Amino acid sequence: MDLTHRVVSLSDRELQILTLVAEGKTNKQIGAHLYLSAATIHSHLAKVFRKLDANDRAHAVAKAFRAGVLQ
Template sequence: MTVVSMDSIDIGPLSRRELEVLTLAAEGLSNQEIGDALVISNRTVASHVEHILDKLSAPNRAAAAAYALREGLILGRVVRYDR
């Protein structure tokens, strides 16, 4: 997945950290995996996800990821296969 440089775009209502969390969530990572990648607790990840959903008026992570793709915050095809 390609992420656009955050210095060159308007990331809307999201903070930079929230966009990082959303990018990893869009890749299919769990809260635990996101926390490990960003070196933050599961509770902090959950809090960021809550704020993302509220700010984007999204009912779930998939809808938030779709918004980010549609708005160009995340570029590329997001696919994750666990087999």
């Protein structure tokens, strides 16, 4: 099902991380910014990819923009 036809429910933390990914930040940079490990960021992104049915970071960002999750 296309994301524009269903609600995508990302947690506040997942949305925060995806926003930083959209800004071009690496997992290490995001982790330093949020005081989390790069492994924790990786784990959050894996959940984001599942929720958005995305294959990678760029795909997740593109799908989030199309779904109106990111602006």
